[in-house]
Amino acid sequence: MRKLLVVCVIAASCSSKPAPKAAADPATVTPKSATELADRLGDSPETAVPVPPNAPNDGIDFMNEWIYDRFGRFRRLRWGIAHGGDRRYEVITVELPDQSQHTVYFDITENWKNWSPPQPK
Secondary structure: OHHHHHHHHHHHHOOOOOOOOOOOOOOOOOOOOHHHHOOOOOOOHHHOEEOOOOOOHHHHHHHHHHHHHHHOOOEEEEEEEEEEOOEEEEEEEEEOOOOOEEEEEEEOHHHHHOOOOOOOO
């Protein structure tokens, strides 16, 4: 009985592990252009940054933090609300310290649905 237990323990410890996946053959990998690798999040309505439905302050803090995390210091030049189909967008154009301008699209549809007008005091 004891020999059977030892044999079972040895057999279990010798079980083969699955072989690791081989790396892709460089000859079969199709190279991607730099434009395909560029991050386009927020560059258009199709790639708009989704604002969480429960974002406080109508999502303004979320949008400002997202822009700051992506670009660093910025100044809002203009903003507006746009819609396409059943989606709503906040379109913000910012200026960076090097005077370059960037327009960012935020999908505010879900946040918009949760909006309620301020209550009079």
